[in-house]
Amino acid sequence: MKKIFSINKKKLFFFKNLIIKEVKKKNPSFNGELHKIHNFISGKNINLIRLNCFKKINSLDWIKIIKELCSEQMFYLLGQDLLIQSKINLSIQMPKDRSSILKAHSDCWSADTPFQLNLWLPLTDAFSTNSMFIMDDIYSLKYLKKNSNSKYKNHKIKKPLKKNFISMKYGQALIFNPSVLHGNVLNQTKNTRVSLNVRFKSIFAPEPNIKNPDRKFGTYYKKFNILESTRFGLDIIENGIIK
């Protein structure tokens, strides 16, 4: 399941501007073009920039912007009683940077609920090897099933094809189920890709049990939206009206 849609660039600029400011702190000559970060910041320093930006964004009310950007789409796909990942993530994929390669994986391998959806927001154009690849549902499920029985060695995942790499412009957003195999390869383009990602889950969808507290509501997720009618239902339960 993959869905690409257009979003409000002006609102998205909130995030872009914040990153530009952080890069300028490190190198005042930075011209503000995020896809050219690699000309201003060395590979050695990029993770520090990423961490500073991550900390800065997460200290602000980023959920408000995300609400404005994608509520409609997310409500359509998951319903309106939603939880959102507690922290929004930031990726910076500079050309030839081997340290940022994230091999093909499924989020459910690290105990994420398979019922969640991931909102992926590129802050630069994303294309070819600077982008993320997403394998198709059928292959992913087949592989996940096969690998779940393997105890000592992971089965080999087929190489992503050109068509598996997501091609998106700045101002577009992608929603996909991160249980599907996805990842990235060495960025062989001349452009850096900067993107944000954050996960959503319906309140009514199952989550891992206490064996994986890291992936539960309260720690991994926080409240995003609750319908008035759900709130009323909760009050009914809370007041012991239904025994």
Place this chain on the structure above:
Amino acid sequence: MSEKNIYTYVMPREFRGYNIPISIQSQYIKNYAETNGYKFMLPVTELINNQSYNNFIEFSKKNILNLAMTSIFVLPVNDIINCKKITKKFSDKCIFHFVLENLKFNKKDLLNWIFEFNKIDKLIYDYKSFNEIKILQTK
């Protein structure tokens, strides 16, 4: 009490499925204190006894302004009455910091968060209950 002193509290027993060594909890909170410009005060460890919050309550007598812990689930979050009891004597000015969840609350907002959490948490089931529902559907 200096506004920049952050007192720290660590839990030697399991909380919400976590059982984190004290030294790791301490280092984690210390890192939070340093990156946020607080003066880290050495951690107070709770008693191992089940349900004990004796050392947590001790903080309320010291009129402190900042108290940090690894997670909000160090507190008995599923028991709102107990939460009210153990936080009762804390000053309204005291800010509780929960590093894992990136949350910062005064007493009133902390209790509101716990109240809201318990309401929503009741609606969320895990895979085990999901399997039970599936079994019911196929019967």
